[in-house]
Amino acid sequence: MKILNTTGAIALFATSLLLTSCGNDNAQSKVDASTIKVTGTMEAELTSPPFVPAPVGDRDAKKLIVNMEILEEEGTMADGVTYVYWTFGGTVPGSFIRTRVGDEVEFTLSNHPENKLPHNIDLHAVTGPGGGAASSFVAPGHSKTFSFKTLNPGLYVYHCATAPVGMHIANGMYGLILVEPKGGLPKVDKEYYIMQGDFYTKGENGEPGLQTFDMKKAVDEDADYVVFNGKVGALTGDNAITANVGETVRLYVGNGGPNLTSSFHVIGEIFDNVHVEGGDLINKNVQTTSIPAGGAAIVEFKVDVPGTFIIVDHAIFRAFNKGALGMLKVKGSEKANLYSGVIQEGIYNPEGSTLQSMPGEEVVETKTQNKTLAESIASGKLIYTNTCFACHQANGEGIASAFPPLAESDYLNADLERSINIVLHGKTGKITVNGKKYNSVMTKQTLTNEEVADVLTYVYNSWGNNKTHVKVSDVINANSGH
Amino acid sequence: MKTTIRLACIALFALSFQAASQSNMVFIKGGSYTPLYGRDSMQVAIEDFYMDTYPVTNEAYVAFIQAYPEWKRSRVIKLFADGNYLRKWATDKTLGTEQSATAAITGISWFAANAYCECQGKRLPSIDEWEYVAMANESLPDARFTENYNAYILSWYEKPHTSNNDVGSTFKNYWGVYDLHGLVWEWTSDFNSVLISGESRKDVDNDANLFCGKAAIGANDLMNYAAFMRYAIRSSLKARYTMNNLGFRCVKNAND
Numbered sequence: 001m002k003i004l005n006t007t008g009a010i011a012l013f014a015t016s017l018l019l020t021s022c023g024n025d026n027a028q029s030k031v032d033a034s035t036i037k038v039t040g041t042m043e044a045e046l047t048s049p050p051f052v053p054a055p056v057g058d059r060d061a062k063k064l065i066v067n068m069e070i071l072e073e074e075g076t077m078a079d080g081v082t083y084v085y086w087t088f089g090g091t092v093p094g095s096f097i098r099t100r101v102g103d104e105v106e107f108t109l110s111n112h113p114e115n116k117l118p119h120n121i122d123l124h125a126v127t128g129p130g131g132g133a134a135s136s137f138v139a140p141g142h143s144k145t146f147s148f149k150t151l152n153p154g155l156y157v158y159h160c161a162t163a164p165v166g167m168h169i170a171n172g173m174y175g176l177i178l179v180e181p182k183g184g185l186p187k188v189d190k191e192y193y194i195m196q197g198d199f200y201t202k203g204e205n206g207e208p209g210l211q212t213f214d215m216k217k218a219v220d221e222d223a224d225y226v227v228f229n230g231k232v233g234a235l236t237g238d239n240a241i242t243a244n245v246g247e248t249v250r251l252y253v254g255n256g257g258p259n260l261t262s263s264f265h266v267i268g269e270i271f272d273n274v275h276v277e278g279g280d281l282i283n284k285n286v287q288t289t290s291i292p293a294g295g296a297a298i299v300e301f302k303v304d305v306p307g308t309f310i311i312v313d314h315a316i317f318r319a320f321n322k323g324a325l326g327m328l329k330v331k332g333s334e335k336a337n338l339y340s341g342v343i344q345e346g347i348y349n350p351e352g353s354t355l356q357s358m359p360g361e362e363v364v365e366t367k368t369q370n371k372t373l374a375e376s377i378a379s380g381k382l383i384y385t386n387t388c389f390a391c392h393q394a395n396g397e398g399i400a401s402a403f404p405p406l407a408e409s410d411y412l413n414a415d416l417e418r419s420i421n422i423v424l425h426g427k428t429g430k431i432t433v434n435g436k437k438y439n440s441v442m443t444k445q446t447l448t449n450e451e452v453a454d455v456l457t458y459v460y461n462s463w464g465n466n467k468t469h470v471k472v473s474d475v476i477n478a479n480s481g482h
Numbered sequence: 483m484k485t486t487i488r489l490a491c492i493a494l495f496a497l498s499f500q501a502a503s504q505s506n507m508v509f510i511k512g513g514s515y516t517p518l519y520g521r522d523s524m525q526v527a528i529e530d531f532y533m534d535t536y537p538v539t540n541e542a543y544v545a546f547i548q549a550y551p552e553w554k555r556s557r558v559i560k561l562f563a564d565g566n567y568l569r570k571w572a573t574d575k576t577l578g579t580e581q582s583a584t585a586a587i588t589g590i591s592w593f594a595a596n597a598y599c600e601c602q603g604k605r606l607p608s609i610d611e612w613e614y615v616a617m618a619n620e621s622l623p624d625a626r627f628t629e630n631y632n633a634y635i636l637s638w639y640e641k642p643h644t645s646n647n648d649v650g651s652t653f654k655n656y657w658g659v660y661d662l663h664g665l666v667w668e669w670t671s672d673f674n675s676v677l678i679s680g681e682s683r684k685d686v687d688n689d690a691n692l693f694c695g696k697a698a699i700g701a702n703d704l705m706n707y708a709a710f711m712r713y714a715i716r717s718s719l720k721a722r723y724t725m726n727n728l729g730f731r732c733v734k735n736a737n738d
Contacts, residue, residue, distance in 0.1 A: 073642070074642065084641075084642070113566065113725070114643065114726060114727075116642075116667075117639060117714070117715060118717075137717075137718055138718065139718040139719055140725050141566050141723075142564075142723065162714050162718075163711070163713070164710045164711065167707055171640075212633075212636070215632070215636065
């Protein structure tokens with residue numbers, strides 16, 4: 001950072017002139033931030049994720065008081081899985097700190113007396129040895145104060161840097177500090193704070209109970225959980241972030257690591273602007289942006305159509321199998337000219353050259369034959385693997401807060417006709433399965449009646465369900481009763 | 483300093499305190515070991531000595547306070563103990579209702595721990611002595627390379643509220659010593675001398691705190707996270723600091 005300041009500033013300024021020759025006021029680049037005078041003192045507003053403090057707007061640089069407390073405490077990693085998190089401010093990621101360039105930040109780090117370990121903080125926004133780590137090293141039951149001046153605008157990671165650093169970060173000790181330029185970032189309608197992290201637990205993903213940190217897996221970079229905001233489901237269902245059609249959304253996205261680089265993507269959106277690596281460079285029309293461990297990015301987009309937009313690490317097994325999945329729910333009226341929804345369904349037959357219209361049920365009925373239970377299960381298993389597996393998972397366990405389980409499912413076993421209709425027609429909205437609430441979308445499946453019967457037979461005869469043998473006639477009856 | 487405390491030990495009740503609170507000690511056969519911060523060529527020699535079987539308990543410390551009232555919470559010299567000294571006690575002389583008499587005393591400064599040991603004719607162990615005994619598990623004098631050894635210690639670091647457990651509630655190690663891991667941190671005489679630079683590496687700067695890159699430079703066993711954390715906690719301390727999770731035990735030279 002220091003090198004950038006002294007030798008790179010001119011080059012950087014020249015580059016930014018070239019890139020933004022039309023408009024954006026980059027005049028502050030010329031100002032030596034170290035000479036910015038501060039006027040007055042204020043206490044910083046700190047927020048828990050996914051929220052961020054109010055923008056700095058056009059306020060002057062100030063002396064900014066930041067008080068942060070370190071807490072070691074047990075929290076929930078996933079349903080039934082707990083973990084002892086080490087946190088800045090009681091959350092993972094830690095509290096969001098919002099400053100403007102030229103602020104003099106007086107930072108007090110307090111280590112709760114019941115904590116076991118010493119900690120410190122290395123803020124990437126600090127120009128100084130260790131990013132403040134050496135000055136903030138604090139034993140349990142004590143506090144340390146140091147101060148720094150914010151010289152470079154951007155979005156920066158902070159983290160604990162006490163040995164063993166990897167373990168402190170792996171247990172959740174990271175967060176973001178934003179340094180806004182003079183005059184603040186352009187105004188948007190909604191702002192949120194999201195941070196990815198990878199976790200390494202003694203038990204495999206989903207193994208219930210209190211899980212301890214597994215050092216060997218961490219060294220091998222073999223993550224059990226990859227999540228947004230510290231736990232599976234922190235941004236899904238009722239915790240989803242929200243916006244209204246037509247609004248502009250800005251996400252401050254960080255990656256605490258400790259190991260994995262994020263391929264950050266919002267399904268069904270294109271980022272209008274990405275502040276690459278949290279710095280001055282702005283890229284436009286980006287599908288997926290790479291966020292390194294210990295790095296950040298600011299992404300901005302306008303939400304044009306309503307719906308649920310899934311936020312993922314597009315290293316996609318992390319999203320569907322390890323937890324890196326969030327939701328942005330956008331409310332408002334449909335915009336058919338931008339996104340139509342399904343207009344027409346057909347059957348694709350490569351032997352003919354055109355799409356055909358959906359056949360009536362009598363066509364299916366001609367194929368009806370009474371399979372044995374074993375045949376139905378065998379065929380149903382194949383259909384399940386092709387069609388259902390991605391969401392409901394290999395053993396019907398589903399994904400916490402996103403996709404309900406089919407294994408030992410009270411909802412499934414209670415009502416066969418309802419189950420058949422969900423496969424035939426899809427399901428949207430709130431349901432409760434095994435005591436947990438889900439609010440998600442399942443699309444209607446393009447399966448024949450026989451396939452529906454087989455796949456449901458497979459599901460009902462697996463994973464502790466009630467062993468119903470679903471017949472084609474059940475499917476037809478359920479459908480006509482619908 | 484030493485003189486002051488030694489003098490303080492010749493108090494009125496000193497002899498009765500010594501008689502009453504002599505805890506069990508076990509013999510530790512000396513030898514040599516490679517500390518975390520050393521190389522194979524940097525073996526450290528350990529003389530024979532005796533070590534307390536258990537950390538000093540709350541009730542033993544109550545007895546100490548009666549004999550040496552200058553270590554009462556209300557009278558302790560601020561230079562020798564920070565504002566949290568014995569914070570959980572109900573009064574100057576009595577434990578808090580939540581505190582077990584047979585749990586390890588915590589919330590004491592290095593000065594207090596040092597005075598306690600000296601008043602018993604003992605002393606605090608050095609880092610090397612403490613680490614030498616603490617590298618044992620139930621059956622091996624040096625278990626640092628067994629998987630369970632590190633896992634046990636690390637799991638303690640992640641377990642909240644162990645400081646009020648009774649002494650003796652963890653395992654008895656090879657030497658017959660209890661509770662070196664799994665109960666509380668313990669003061670050592672030279673806690674603040676964690677030198678990652680030795681004479682063979684004078685080019686490494688002397689900043690003893692184990693930060694980021696520096697932590698990796700001097701260490702010979704990068705997998706020994708557990709030991710890193712002990713060195714980290716030691717280097718975060720000052721002699722007047724007290725902590726809810728920090729106690730002590732005493733040792734004695736074998737030839738005294």
